[in-house]
Amino acid sequence: MTFSRADFPKDFLFGVATSAYQIEGHAAGGAGRTHWDDFAAVPGNVAHAEHGGRACDHYHRWEEDLDLVRDAGFDCYRFSASWARVMPEGRGRVNAEGLAFYDRLVDGMLERGLKPSLTLYHWEMPSALLDLGGWRNRDVAGWFADYTEALMRRIGDRIWATAPVNEPWCVAWLSHFLGHHAPGVRDIRAAARAMHHVLLAHGSAIEALRGLGLGNLGAVCNFEHVIPADGSEASAAAARRHDAILNRWFVSALFNRQYPAEALEGLAPHLPEGWEKDFDHIARPLDWFGLNYYTRKLVCAEPGPWPGLREVEGPLARTQMGWEIYPDGLAEILRRIHEGYTRGLPLMVTENGMASADRIGAGGVQDSARIAFIEEHLAAVRRAQAEGVPVQAYHVWSLLDNFEWSFGYEKRFGLVHVDFQNLQRTPKASYHALARALAR
Secondary structure: OOOOHHHOOOOOEEEEEOOHHHHOOOOOOOOOOEHHHHHHOOOOOOHHHOOOOOOOOHHHHHHHHHHHHHHOOOOEEEEEOOHHHHOOOOOOOOOHHHHHHHHHHHHHHHHOOOEEEEEEEOOOOEHHHHOOOHHHOOOHHHHHHHHHHHHHHHHHHHOOEEEEEEOHHHHHHHHHOOOOOOOOOOOHHHHHHHHHHHHHHHHHHHHHHHHOOOOOEEEEEEEEEEEEOOOOHHHHHHHHHHHHHHHHHHHHHHHHOOOOHHHHHHHHHHOOOOHHHHHHHHOOOOOEEEEEEEEEEEEEEOOOOOOOEEEEOOOOOEOOOOOEOOOHHHHHHHHHHHHHHHOOOOEEEEEOOOOOOOOOEOOEOOOHHHHHHHHHHHHHHHHHHHOOOOEEEEEEEOOEOOOOHHHOOOOOOOOEEEOOOOOOEEEOHHHHHHHHHHOO
């Protein structure tokens, strides 16, 4: 790495991120069944029929993993809790083992000088709640608030920052319209209701957290830099629709109390009755806003039903996920969110990273492409800061190679290589380069 801490403001924070289901090993510790367990049990849904039953076994190896975070020089650790680990049926009974695990985990962060940054939901809906409609059921907002209280009464006094839901677009659209993630639904009515109810749940969680006297509360959404694939007006309109669904739906509700017109063209007929009255509940004041950014998308028009678009392969270098590497998009998204929505609220880059087909060799794991990726995106953060955008933190995704959802264990995002046979951790060259750059 060619940068150091001295190149950033003194109070700028560097962090690394993970999520519960992807690393913990959901079969351990009395956790309840989730819709990802169900989704993975269907042939063809997950690469190589893999699942999160063991994952990285972080449940038993958390001390080793937190040592890795500390030893790299990170300031904060962004992690998530599993709803089904805390409340196996999603409501009612609380799992004492689950609360005790998160208790130990948070204390372990503090003992190592790390700021605990918690996400309450990173995609593991308890199966018992899916039986009741899951994100399609308005009652999910109340269920989520009850889970929030059960967990945060136990650990909230030691959490540095909290966000209710990671990437609501993935929770709702990717999972209920495109069907790529659990519960694997392809239904516009289900998608529209999930798009609204996940925001209601966010608002209910913020209300519950404020009621407990907790602060430093935010939201985390994913963004992509969207551009038309050609010069036609049809492609320009398609790009605006994609941008409305992916980039503007959630942030517009959270800060501007409205949904974008291009998205309402297709979703309004399927939204729940009275949705227009819910924005005061959704748009509760926040203390910070988090952005996850990985790539750009080229979009053109596609004949057929709304939204009438498709993604087009671009010419840039790609990651193992097939995503184009476009650091300028991060600077643009940061400027856009600051100017159009958050208007001075502190911003954090809560996820940024790349997958590559990393292998252990004689010299360890040489992932020079990841080093370049991180450097280029941190340079984009610095450009945004120079223009007055209040970016206060940057988190790498991810600490460990992990269960990458429908891609199984094939796509490796980690700074640390995991051998999924014996679970040995091996820090990659990117980990060591960051440790040198972040040394105080």
